[in-house]
Amino acid sequence: MSSHGHRTIRMFNVLHISCLEDVHTSVSWAAERPLLSVHIFTPEIRNVAGRKYLSLWREITGSTLVTMSKRRSLTEAQCVSLAQKLLRERLCHQKLPDRPLALDSQYKHLLELLRRTAVHGESNSVLIVGPRGSGKTMLLGCVLRELMSLKEAQKNVLLVELNGLLQTDDKIALKEITRQLHLENVVGDKVFGSFAENLAFLLEALKKGDKSSSRPVVFVLDEFDLFAHHKNQTLLYNLLDVSQSAQTPVAVLGLTCRLDVLELLEKRVKSRFSHRQIHLFSSLSFAQYVDAVRSQLSLPPDFPDPKFSDAWNHSVTKLCEEKSVEEILRRHFNSSKDFRSLHSLLFLSVSRVSVSHSTLHEADLLEASRLISADSKAIILHGLSILELCLIIAMKHLNDTYDGEPFNFQMVHNEFKKFIQRKSHSIHKFEKPVVMKAFEHLLQLELVRPVDSGVCKVQREYQLMRLMLEHGQVMEALQRYPQCPTDVKQWALSAFA
């Protein structure tokens, strides 16, 4: 009896058959043993011939339980592409995680609040405050998902999602609210005197026929601080007013990245707000961070090919224990703890996985980290011509000599001429218009900016400018500049021009 495809697990006496030819041979073998279940992993079992074999099997072995598994063995390429698909969805935030990491208390708080609105009809307002990428939208998504799974909430609760970037005006916001509550027909062509009237009409229309209480509405205001810039803050005022006056159970949730968002609100709006804030400051330790990396990169247990996913998860665990990877992660952890930057790092590494390169290596992470932490201005300096580089060095010298005071093109040209006359042998003299064109190129790249950015009555050569690069950036760029002439380098390094 071949050992291919036959594995007996001692405890449960399960027989795995992966090839149809083995069914025959297995029949006699199985007849002698008491089997609890037989798993058949063959694709052919689903056709007519396969089912015939199954019935034959049942006859012979009597009371043996046979389960047909729909699993198929996938090729390596398919596995890799499926893994990529899953990981990409996760890292591009298309799928909400089951539970947000390290945000348990905030999760419970928010869920409790929303439950009280949805089930008990209590009006609430809360602000979720946290830096960019800390998981505000994700937290809200998870909470809403759980809320909607409650039976009472599912039937009653209405959700209105507004975004400060899209609804830049109160009128637009009101139209959007009408649309999301599906009340366009009800409103029709009515003309309202004020915002408050309109909103009251909408909320009145939501009252159910028989009950006196109306359906609870959850308003989610993304980029809450942008709503505070609208005229008179009417939308905020009216929403918070409704949430205080207890006519309809309304929950107003604001998500914002500004810590000082309350300063932006007017006094009358601030007084109607319940001052409940949920802060999402990441309190992860480094060990938890590495753990999070591992869990983000691991394939879920329901992956169709368990062998591949086991090997993958194993390699991910090994990767997270390596010294160099730990260094990379620590560098990222020290600069920002939020998940979004982590996801961009992981996305770059995962995108390098392909059929020929089917597991993650540390080189991938290293390359991704290098791409993310590159200094873009220094990279741009790499592509300048020699003349432009000399102009930048001249500006650096002017900054050093005159302590950062603004300069104009004439001064830069003067410095450059001094260098050409005294120290340079490789760079010959260029005409002033040619140097001016190089200077204008630097202006277009915004490496140099005029001090008063506006239409100036001063001639171009005399307009005051500032250099938008630092001493260190210029020196670093010089080190990496391809085939930089030595006299230029020496000029840059000299303290006095």
Added chain:
Amino acid sequence: MVSTPLSKWKLAAITSAPCGAYMNYAEGLMASNIPTSPQETAVDFQEMGLQDKLLRKPTNQSITRMSVTLQCPGYPEDTLRSLAERLPCRETQLATLLALMGQPDQYSYPSVFIYGHRATGKSHVVLSIMKDLELPHASVDCVECVSSGLLFHQVLSAFFGPDAAALLPRCPSLSDFVRLYKQMSSNSPATQTRYIILDRAERMRDMDFSLLPALLRLQELVNDNVTVILLSEIVWEKFRPNTGCFEPLLFHFPDYSKAELVQILSWDHHPSYTPELYASYINILLGVFFSVCRDLRELRHLAVLNFSKFCEPLEKGEAKESDIHKLWKNIEPHLQRAMQTVYLREVSSVQWEQQQMDEKEATTLRVLSAHAHIELPYYSKFLLIAAYLASFNPARTDRRFFLKSHGKIRKTNFLKKHEKTSNHLLGPKPFPLDRLMAIFYSVVDSRVAPTASIFSQISSLVTLQLLSQVGHDDQLDSPKYKCSVSLDFILAISRTVGFDVVKYLYDFL
């Protein structure tokens, strides 16, 4: 004199589409599609012993890069190979982009920001990928979109057809766009990743403040498989809004090295000459221009313009193709002159062409710049000189310069303390009309009466923008002026009237 095939080729080259389409043009010209390797041209040049520092080591990178196979499942292999061949020196970037994009049905990162210098092939590579692999994309040039409504219109019509775009209201807001997009994509969900390519994205900073942050997170706002690719010259730090936004993936297109430029420019060699000759011509051109300009478009334009002059000795039979030194001696002064004129667009390309055809000996080029060939009347010249002196000399030094007897003035007053305070570096200062007239009378040797003709000459100088009026327009009493010409111009003018202006300038004491 110039053979017809050459002029036809040049016409095609000059009027060809911008850099992005140079490959199509080159394909049409070239018989074989294997460019000369940089090693051969470097060896040629070693024989000449020129001063230019050319790349003497063979570049291994360019050769090994050709053999990088693009492994991207989900796209047909032969298309990928032909795509790689059409994008020389950009294979690594192509591979990384394709890796980022992934298979068509997979999600890609919501926004990607590609930056790099001008003419490094950003738009060319991205658009070639989109067209060859036939991916659903909407390509928008932000310079064309004066209002955001135009951008929305283009995106919707590219993805969902013109009927969808027609549903946009008159002045669509971002909210309308997102709502319509969601509506359309629920009717026809994306089976493949859709791409929105925004070229010259630095213009988006001047549009609505919420447009850029919203487009960066468009994938989550419309809940669809869409990726926004931004292409720009300017680094990402200058785009970031005040309160932050969704950070895109940053991706850099490096500039071309000298060897790569030679390789790419050698692709459009003229059919009647050998590729080696053209490659050596390109090397000479780069020797003159590389330290000033690395923009592929400019270099290509200059190469095309000057090639006929380069081939002149060959046409006349004075030199053979291997006489690189003679050819270099012929073309090098011409290229230097080109740097003063055509490169600066002082002369139009057509004029430059005509120069080459007409002149036999090197005559001075008539430049377009208005200031160069201006003819002023005698007194106007002196008025201009007086204005220059008034602008660049401090008022307290007028006594010393312009009085016949200025008595004993202590020399220490005139010691320049700091170089920075040199007026030539700070710019011209405004002066009242009276001061101008005083200096004028002192500077002009003959006796001049203050008639209206003199004053009207001042007005015409203002019209010519040699002087500029400072201050309010209705100050008829004592108008103030400023001189806006350069030192070289004034030196030229004063030479024509025989006046030594340097003697009277405070900065040159």
